[in-house]
Amino acid sequence: MNQPIYHVLVIECQNFRRTMILDTPVYSIGRGPKSSIVIPSKKISRHHASLVRRRDVNNNLSYWILDGDLQGNRSTNGIFVNDKKCFIHSLKTGDIIQIALEYSLTYKILEELKEIEELKKDDFETQNTVTSSETSTGANKFKVSGISSEQNMMLNKDKLISLSELTNNPVIEIDWSGNITFINAAATETFKYIHQAKLDHPLLADLTTNSESKVGGSFIREVKIGSQIFKQYIQYLPDTKLIRSYILNDSKEKKFEAAQQDISQRYSAVIQQAAEGILLVDAATKSVMEANNAYCNLLGYTTAEILGLTIYDLVAEDPEIIEQQLQQIQAEKVSFVWESYHRHQDEYLIKVEVNVSLIAYEQEKIFCFAVRDITNRKFREEKTSSENIYDPVTSLPNKTLFIEQLATATANAQRNEQLMAIIAIEINQFDQLKESLSDGTANELLKDFAQRLKTCFRAGDTVARPEDYKFIALLPQVRNIKNIAKIAQRILAKLEQPFEVENRQIYLSKNIGIAIYPEDGAEPHILLKKAQTALAQSQDLGENNYQFYSQPINQETAKVLRLESMLHKALEQEQFFLVYQPQVNVTKAKIVGVEALLRWQHPEIGLVSPSQFVPLAEETGLIIPMSEWVLKTACNQSKIWQQAGLSPMSISVNLSQRQFQQPNLVSMVQEILEQTYLEPHLLELEITETTIMENLKLARKRIGDLQKLGVSICMDNFGIGNSGLGYLTEFSFHTLKIDRSLIKNLAHNPQNQAIISAAIALGSNLKMRVVIEGVETLEQLELVRNLQCEEIQGYFFSPPLSVENTTNLLTSPISIS
Incomplete structure (x- = not known):
């Protein structure tokens, strides 16, 4: 069951404060009596602002605040969010909205009802100057009266x-x-x-x-x-x-005498440990209160210098870990001993053993650190330890160290919700081969095998030798299963070459088994066992191959890798083609543009869905030549239609994130426009918010350079994610395209209707074209018309069409019923 989330608005002025829960899709704020939140001040417009509930891609709810009403009428004095004037803003918890200077509205997202009750405790209204009442129209509508400026002057x-x-x-x-x-x-x-x-x-x-x-x-x-x-x-x-x-x-003055007495008590409490470094730290502020000479000398500070520091300055560990340890000591009221590094004034680290206890005097609590330098002891221990956790032949980690690293990696993968893989590798029939070699030669062969195997992995991966002729690798972070398969292929390819020993070439056959977290298990010992099972499955199929533990993964991976191989040949063999979907002005019953969409027709497997091949193209970098081909083909086709006597209209092309980041993007677009003789303003490049967010500085330059060419830029997929509200005013887009997800079930979703209405009003105020994509039914069309959006794209009017069918459509009169 999901934890409930409460959206709260705290409204206050000098003599009034009210906390309300937001629980409906739309609120209007103004002095007009029909507003959901009525604020009768002459400085506030009748329809001053609107709150619109929205849902992002992660299904999280939040609110937009929009200046004015949902018909695009702006307020007289505007709204300010966090001291910045804005037209529309996606609210985050803690945002402060100012209206007419006198009124402050604070938006909060809370998880507990008791937090709301705490807020309500501070609500008040001053008699004779403020009145507040909830009206009969519902709990979400109330009236606020605040002290006027004239009253304030009195x-x-x-x-x-x-x-x-x-x-x-x-x-x-x-x-x-x-x-x-x-x-x-x-x-x-x-x-x-x-x-x-x-x-x-x-x-x-x-x-x-x-x-x-x-x-x-x-x-x-x-x-x-x-x-x-x-x-x-x-x-x-x-x-x-x-x-x-x-x-x-007056508390400090009254406590001065007691504090003087406490000093002697502190010293008497720690005098028995005075031979070691002693550090006293305030439990509340974590600041150093006292340090003895032994501790100051250990870290190279004078007493005066160390008193200006906190425990976080001295202990070389993550502050969150330090905080957790101290909280545990405070809660359990026992002494703790652990090893850590303390930071010398000259920035080098000293290995120490620390005994920490809590000393309490009346209301004051102090942590006492007894610190001992163990640098020399740890050096001897680590030397002995390294001999116990590394394989003496290959210098790879042995099974003991591998198990430790696997446990850490599994915990991290669970916390970060990411994929992790274990790859088991075995040299086949090595015992028989060993009989024909001396012990020294066999070891040299294993060492060469291990070194070549290590080159197949990334810097953060671990390769270990748990026993004899068996090796195992840990991949703590992997993006997808296909990448794991590629590493397995690389291992087989690199180890296929012969090894030179005793003036002869030796070929080693091997097999690989792979287990994946979390698909094959969530515990380290289970993953190890399943990697060995996958290795046995691989050996059953013959030497020099790899198998995943999961058979569905084996099948899916083989399919994806085959598709990737075919994708490399598709462009040169001209298997790609474009289809075009018209954009229609429903008021004028006129096609005003088309969007070019890429399709792949493979001679063997038929039509391949873009959802299958576009992500592969992004990963492999093939999206770069593919996108250039799309852009050139679309511009050329637009010019052909003009030469055939059709009216000029915009042609839209999607820019992928990887294509957008290419240094030569602007020069490539310019070159294609010159080659095809297409007027720049007829080309519209569609960019998503994700692409902009990836590198905001680069986005500013790229979009600015493209607009200097005269090319139109469209913000695509508006209405999902954070909806790019700030970007709309910053980048001066020509077109705003509302995502198709907002159109689904529109008739029964007043929240999405409000979002679309706000977006249309926003587009109108910023002088942008607004296109709603995904319109598929007459009911959706009528709703879109009622929302006063003039341009649509979707299957209701036309699916994406071939060049020939698009040409026929463009040369025929259209009817929108």
Whole structure:
């Protein structure tokens, strides 16, 4: 069962704060009475902003905020998100929306209802200046009234001047009835629940008792709140019947004497360990409180220098690991001993053994580190250890070390949700061969085999020799199963060449078995066992081949590798062709452009789906010559249609991520336009948000250079992922193409309708063409018309057509019913 996620909006102004849960697809914000969230301020438009719920490719929900309504009408004063004015913004937790300067709306994504309850504890509304009510139209509609600028000017001018000088310390003012009339930011931050507690709060208690008898008086008192002591300066103001308090934190002064006494206690607690390096660290801040001479000398610091550091500066480990260890000590209240590296002032590392314990004095907690240098001992241990974990003949890791690395790699693969592989390799009939060789020669042969085997793997892979003539390799990270198969093929190819020993050539036959995490198992011992089973399956099929443990993987891998081999020949044998899908203006009943789409017709297996061959082309780099062929063929065909007397129209071509990154892309496009004599503005290149995000700096330059050529650029697949909201204004796209996924079940999906409506309004404001792709039914067409989108692409009007059929369509009158 999935953990519920709550979308929350906190709305506040000077005298008002309200927390609301967002649970419907669309909200309107404005001073108009029909708005979902009504804010009756003259600085706010009737339809000031819209909140639209959206779902990304990972099925996560969030909200857009859009300036104005969903018909494209903008607000008068605009919206600001995180202090930046914007038209549309994809909200992230913590984003702050400012409306008319007076109102702040904070968007939060929370996982626990208790977090919402905590937020609601800080909600308030000041009597006579703010009213808030939930109307009969539902819980998601309410009215907000805030203090006006005129009312704000009526505040006591002298008070504002005097209080402005004390913003770093809490200042609170109440009237003689106990109502809070002023509280500054420091007071709100320090005393979070004072609004709820009111006169029951320790700072306000007894202040209004006989206030009239204290007219013009003032006094000072100490107030203890929790473990902190505050000094409160209180002044009674007769003219305005107000009581003003200035509050200073007096805790440090009161604790000074106790702190002096603690110093001697700390030393007495650690005196028995004084011969070793001693380090005292504040458990809360992790800053160094004290260090003895032995520790300072070990790391090359003076006492004054080390007191300015934290434990993270001294211990050469990941801060998260240090934090976890210290939290465990604090929770279990026991001493821990471990080995780690501490960092010398000259940046080299010292191996130490550390005994850490927790010392507690009243409210203060201190970690005591007893540190001992073990550099020389570890050198001797590691020398002995290396002799125990490496194979003496090949210098490869032995089975012990391999098992350790396999356990670590399995844990990492599980945490990162990635593929991992184990490859078992065995030399066939090596025992018989060994009988014809001396022991030294047999070992030299194994050593040569191991060295050649290592060259087949990547830098992060591990190759080990667990026993005799058996080897095993660990691939801790692999992108896909096809790449594992290619490594197996490389092993077979490299080890196919003979080995030179005793002035003769020896050919070694071998077999390979492969197990994959997580398909074949999630535990190291299971993966090892299945790799050996796959090796046995490989031997059953004959020497010099490889097998995966899973038979479906064997079959699928063979199919993919065969397809890749055929793909290399497809371009030179002219097996590719283009089809064209028209883009139609439904208002004018006119074809305004076509998109060129690549297809592959293989002479043996027939039509191959783009979803099968395009990813392969991207991986192998074949997408580069293929994309160039597509671009040249499409531009040439567009010119042919013009020469046949057809009206000029745009032709769209998809740019792959790899093609977009090619250094010669712009010059290649320019050369094709010159060769085909096609006007640049008739060529439209479609780019996805993923392509832009891969390298934003490169994208700025590439798109800018292409636009200088006069080529049109289209943002493709809009509405999925983060939807490229920021990119739309930055890159000045010519066309916005709304992804087909938003059209499915559109009639029953008001959320997608709202997203499309917002996108159309956005496109209109930015002077872009907006094309909705994937329109397949009359019902979808009518909905698109109602949303005021003029251009569509999809099977309702026409599927992708051959050149001949596209030509016939372009020369015939069209009808959209």
